[in-house]
Amino acid sequence: MSETPAIQMMGITKRFGKLTAVNNVDLSIKRGEVFSLLGPNGAGKTTTIKMLCCLLKPTSGSAIVLGYDINRDSEKIKQIIGVSPQETAVAEKLTTRENLNLMARIYGFSKEDARERVETLLDMTELSERSNDRVKRLSGGMKRRLNLAMALISDPDLLFLDEPTLGLDPHARRSIWKQIEAFKGKKTILLTTHYLEEADALSDHVAVIKDGKIVAHGTPHELKRDAAVMQIMVIRAQRIPEACIDELKTNYPFVKETAEGLEIRGERLVFDGIVDLIRSHGVKIEWLTMKQPSLDDVFSSLVEEEGAE
Ligand SMILES: Nc1ncnc2c1ncn2[C@@H]1O[C@H](COP(=O)(O)OP(=O)(O)OP(=O)(O)O)[C@@H](O)[C@H]1O
Ligand SMILES: [Mg+2]
Numbered sequence: 556m557s558e559t560p561a562i563q564m565m566g567i568t569k570r571f572g573k574l575t576a577v578n579n580v581d582l583s584i585k586r587g588e589v590f591s592l593l594g595p596n597g598a599g600k601t602t603t604i605k606m607l608c609c610l611l612k613p614t615s616g617s618a619i620v621l622g623y624d625i626n627r628d629s630e631k632i633k634q635i636i637g638v639s640p641q642e643t644a645v646a647e648k649l650t651t652r653e654n655l656n657l658m659a660r661i662y663g664f665s666k667e668d669a670r671e672r673v674e675t676l677l678d679m680t681e682l683s684e685r686s687n688d689r690v691k692r693l694s695g696g697m698k699r700r701l702n703l704a705m706a707l708i709s710d711p712d713l714l715f716l717d718e719p720t721l722g723l724d725p726h727a728r729r730s731i732w733k734q735i736e737a738f739k740g741k742k743t744i745l746l747t748t749h750y751l752e753e754a755d756a757l758s759d760h761v762a763v764i765k766d767g768k769i770v771a772h773g774t775p776h777e778l779k780r781d782a783a784v785m786q787i788m789v790i791r792a793q794r795i796p797e798a799c800i801d802e803l804k805t806n807y808p809f810v811k812e813t814a815e816g817l818e819i820r821g822e823r824l825v826f827d828g829i830v831d832l833i834r835s836h837g838v839k840i841e842w843l844t845m846k847q848p849s850l851d852d853v854f855s856s857l858v859e860e861e862g863a864e
Pocket of ligand 1: 598600601
């Protein structure tokens with residue numbers, strides 16, 4: 556039983572008119588793991604989560620969530636998962652405690668149990684001091700933490716956290732990380748983030764999505780190993796003609812002009828070859844350096860590779 560994945564996506568696809576927001580995604584998420592979905596704005600992260608939470612119907616394909624089919628058992632799934640949406644969804648006119656209490660009552664907690672659960676969550680998300688403030692008086696980061704507390708009310712086995720640390724200060728971010736780490740092995744968590752550092756610190760597996768398609772998938776270690784084979788060369792020169800850049804592009808997948816200079820990335824950069832090629836266009840190289848790639852570099856290569864202008 557515990558061997559079956561928490562989530563199994565099977566060709567899940569969502570189209571909005573002509574736009575394919577999520578394109579035939581097959582991912583498997585193990586029980587008890589933290590899985591991060593990374594990708595640029597508009598990549599399809601939220602749309603994927605919404606389909607898995609049964610808030611949006613797939614155009615085609617399906618997914619099994621904790622043993623239930625998203626196309627058939629949406630009511631059941633909604634009862635057993637917790638969701639912290641990207642857009643903070645809390646009642647502004649109610650207090651922090653009232654919001655949580657209301658949620659607990661919706662989930663069928665008795666008055667007493669609700670009180671206890673709410674106190675625990677206020678404490679966990681460091682909101683106790685602001686528990687009697689109306690939500691509209693809270694800061695953005697505090698609302699974000701309340702959003703997370705709301706998702707945790709029913710102590711679900713499966714949590715969807717769409718950008719849980721959006722807009723949080725470093726301290727609050729760390730405390731959410733700690734919380735997520737404490738859930739490791741106990742709850743399955745699917746989170747989205749724009750921060751590679753965050754995905755690296757927390758996740759067992761990471762998938763990078765771009766234009767609705769999965770472009771990389773593995774453990775953070777595997778992604779870093781891929782990063783280690785990538786090299787980055789930065790060249791500064793007076794003016795590098797288009798013809799030269801075009802020729803470089805035919806040999807190397809990633810050539811881009813940056814503030815530092817012309818950046819060339821690849822797995823095996825032939826140093827002499829590049830220098831000779833540039834010189835053959837009559838260019839005088841002023842400065843040249845090799846850079847160690849960071850995970851952010853790998854990520855940007857993945858998401859910029861195709862179709863980057
Ligand atoms: N209800 C909708 N109607 C039409 N298009 C939509 C709708 N929801 C999302 N989209 C489009 O689908 C694509 C994917 O959006 P989605 O919100 O899933 O991206 P995301 O990866 O979560 O991005 P972000 O990092 O900005 O949150 C975008 O092009 C978006 O404009
Ligand atoms: Mg989103």
